[in-house]
Amino acid sequence: MFSSIWKIFMFIALSWLCTTVKSQRFDGVPGCRTTKLELVFVVDGSSSVSRDDFRLAKQWIHNMTLNFDVSPDTTRVAVVQYSTEPRTEFELDSYEDSRGVVRGINHMQHMSGNTQTGKALRYVIDQVFVRARPGSSKVAIVISDGRSQDEAKQAAAALQTEGIATFAVGVGDMTSSGGVSELRQIANMADDSDSVFMVEDFQSIGKIQEKLIEAVCEQTVKECPTAKNDLAFVIDASSTIGYEDFAKVKAWMKNIVNAFDIGPDQTRVAVIQYSTYVQEEFNFGQLLSKEEVLAAIDRMDYVMGDTHTGDALMYLLVSCLLFLRLSQFA
CATH class of the missing domain: 3.40.50.410 (von Willebrand factor, type A domain)
Known part of the structure; x- marks a missing residue:
């Protein structure tokens, strides 16, 4: 039996490489596509997000997931939409490949309502990450265009306690000083680190995709380079x-x-x-x-x-x- 000091063997088929080049996906950090990752998107569906902007948010989530190898053994994806209440769009074990995840994203309907970010974060801990596989990395990407109407700081701290790496994406009004402070709380960071991202509007959200993927990858495979392989x-x-x-x-x-x-x-x-x-x-x-x-x-x-x-x-x-x-x- 192999010990905890693991080996990596990579068989590279060029047809796979050419496919990824043509689709212009971001390679991220080596090893990220095949790591054991639970990736949960927590997306703002409140009334301040227009239907057109919600459609752009869905497309962005779709594009993000294409940069990961979605399968039962590697990356699994879930999406939670929130407004006055949170709602699971699909679970971590709902789909076994990227095509299924894309179908789930396409079926999402805009909720409308208030912005209860704290409630959504607690929901993610209690209802979504409980399905995480043992030994997997856990990442939550929170997308919000307005300040929370409930308390989010304690819920964000609970995410960190549970070993869930949280990335905060602020859109529009969240780029103001008050919004930035809340984004830092959500990401559990004191400053504008690699866990906090801001864009002016949903049409610009694609600009942060590459840096965010790299940040997620660095978080999930950060122990790999120094291991004995x-x-x-x-x-x-x-x-x-x-x-x-x-x-x-x-x-x-x-x-x-x-x-x-x-x-x-x-x-x-x-x-x-x-x-x-x-x-x-x-x-x-x-x-x-x-x-x-x-x-x-x-x-x-x-x-x-x-x-x-x-x-x-x-x-x-x-x-x-x-x-x-x-x-x-x-």
Whole structure:
């Protein structure tokens, strides 16, 4: 059985990479798309939010969720709308993929009513995050365009006590001094940190998407870079890839490596590429510094050929796993 010191093995299919590039999704922090995350959007549906603005908020939530790998084993998404009362639009376990989540978002109807943010935050703790999986990261993104008509500070503190990372998004009037103070309370931050975001109106909300995704990712995978990992890349280098996209894969690998602390007692890296044959670029423990690993990735030549994925995975099992640190098994 594996111990709590875990290993990461990444099999990268270029068809997946090209899909994400074409859809212009933000990659965020390496490892974020596959982390075990409970992501809950808490969206203001009060009367101060017009129907057009509510439609823009729905579209923004839709765009945000596309940047995560939604599945029962990775990111699960729930949405709560609130006004005078909170209402669950769909639960964390309602949908198993992004298409289901998008359907749930599209079915949302604007509530209207007062702005009871504190009640919504308590509701999220008592009714939504109780379904969280053991060991998962928990994130709430609260979107509001007006100050709460009830007390929100204690409820926000309770979120922090429950280990729920909270991000506050203020729109319109919430960018005033009083609104900013409330956003800080919701995010449990004393200043304008990476947990507080503000935009002038709902038409501008897309401007914060990239920074917010990055902040969420950094929160959920913040312990990853300093852990003791063995990270293996298995790269498709067949003739269907092409030189330009192979270069993109190499750049992507370097971005991931840069997110880890590389060393004999930290993260070690192995890389193999495959086409008709399997070619080992380097194995665990052969390159001891981050600079050496990055330089070796730069030197990789595109081999071309057929796509023998099974042979590559067998090579990984036979040749690379033998070099795993024995201390990682229990």
